[in-house]
Amino acid sequence: MKKLITVMLLGIAIFTFAFSSPALAGDAVSGAKVFSANCASCHAGGKNLVNAAKSLKKADLEKYDMYSAEAIIAQVTKGKAAMPAFGKRLKAEQIENVTAYVLEQADKGWK
Numbered sequence: 208m209k210k211l212i213t214v215m216l217l218g219i220a221i222f223t224f225a226f227s228s229p230a231l232a233g234d235a236v237s238g239a240k241v242f243s244a245n246c247a248s249c250h251a252g253g254k255n256l257v258n259a260a261k262s263l264k265k266a267d268l269e270k271y272d273m274y275s276a277e278a279i280i281a282q283v284t285k286g287k288a289a290m291p292a293f294g295k296r297l298k299a300e301q302i303e304n305v306t307a308y309v310l311e312q313a314d315k316g317w318k
Contacts, residue, residue, distance in 0.1 A: 233276075233300075233307030241305040245293060253317030257289045265313040274313070279306045 242250070249256050253263040261267055268274035273282065283302050286292030293302065 233303035235307040235311045238304035238308030241301045242308050253312060263309055263313060264317065268313055276306050279309055
């Protein structure tokens, strides 16, 4: 009986991992180009020219619950407040790439 349960659990684990969605694997180098063309006018150097308190610095991203790929992808795609939606202008891959770039730069202190 233990062997049967072990085999069933192993089967479930394999099935779960085989069909789960992949982790964000954005390309930060490509994201830098997207950022430069679409975001830098308001967010140069990780700043926020519209609302200085909500910069792209790691501390501010954490403070406003934006320090995750999911949160940034949603914000870039749908927009919010003064930030326009880029979901129709950029492809999903470009949004993932710019997200990877923003998170990488936030971790580096935008240097």
